[in-house]
Amino acid sequence: MMLRSLLSVRKPIQQQPMLRNTVRMIRTFKQEEQPRLRINSLAPNFTAQSTQGKLNLHEYLGNSWGVLFSHPADFTPVCTTELGAFAQLKPEFDQRNVKLIGLSAEEVDKHQSWIKDIEEISGLDKFAFPIIGDASREVAFLYDMVDEEGFKNLNKGVVATIRSVYVIDPSKKVRLIITYPASVGRNSGEVLRVIDALQKGDSKGVVTPINWQPGEDVIIPPTVSDSAAKEKFGDFKTVKPYLRYTKA
Known part of the structure; x- marks a missing residue:
């Protein structure tokens, strides 16, 4: 009887702590937590995956100037022409000690596939600057790279970035901010011109x-x-x- 009683006792199932840690937390974006970036603000640092591996913004820029710019989506017509134009001008940016960094709210693998189209359409031997895969929208939130409706839907994870441009100087200060709607392609030559103007002003x-x-x-x-x-x-x-x- 004693043995039967012991066997009939139902032991509580112990929770496995590892299971609790595997629950994926969903990022909640709150407007009050978003940095208000202005001219001469310190460019927020971040680490993200890119087509050239893990990229820490401040470390990547080092003593160089930088152009951080977002596009709405890979494999789309306007974005393909834009990224191709910036890539064609990369030697000019190099001469001015400027590093280019692209970004959209998509995975790096998709960027890698799309780069082949950019090279083909733009006549490039090699696409030579990194594109960040910001599928989590963390950098887009940090740099306010979405429009009003996009911000309202940011927590749903279905938002495309707009065409934002940030010029950052070697001291990591934001020196220029240009924002275009998704329907309007940028002027890559104008980005180069304003860098010439900023560098001329600083030096002279x-x-x-x-x-x-x-x-x-x-x-x-x-x-x-x-x-x-x-x-x-x-x-x-x-x-x-x-x-x-x-x-x-």
């Missing part, structure tokens, strides 16, 4: 006028006196006391 202490192109006259900031301008730049042309052109 000047500002650039509307539609400025490298080699054209620049503007002496109003905070610089005429005597200081003469000493620093030599000859300059005065249109108004606050508008003075010079070569630099």
Whole structure:
């Protein structure tokens, strides 16, 4: 009887701690947790997988400038032309010590397959800069790379990124922000032009006028006196006391 009683006792099933750890947590994006990026904000650092392996933004940039830009989706017409155009201009960006980084809210494997199309359509021997696979939308959230409706649906994991451009300088500060809707392709030459303008301003202490192109006259900031301008730049042309052109 004692043996039968012992056998009839039902022992409670013990929970296995490993099972609790295998539950996948769903990321909840809250607007109050999103950084408010402005010109001269420190570019938020992150680590993500890319077509060239794991990429830590700040480490990857090192002492270089960077262009971090997002596109809505792989294997789409506008995005294919954009990535091809940036890839064709990569030697120009290299000359200016600028590293390109693409991104969309998709897996790296999909990027790798799409790169073959970009190379074919753009006539490239090799697509030579990384594209981040941000399927979790973590970087898109960090850099606000979605539109209003996209942000509302961010927690559902079905959001495509818009066409955002961030120019980051060697001190890791955001120096330029341009945002395009998904329906409008970017001007890769304009991104190159504004980098020329930023680098000219940093190196020479000047500002650039509307539609400025490298080699054209620049503007002496109003905070610089005429005597200081003469000493620093030599000859300059005065249109108004606050508008003075010079070569630099």
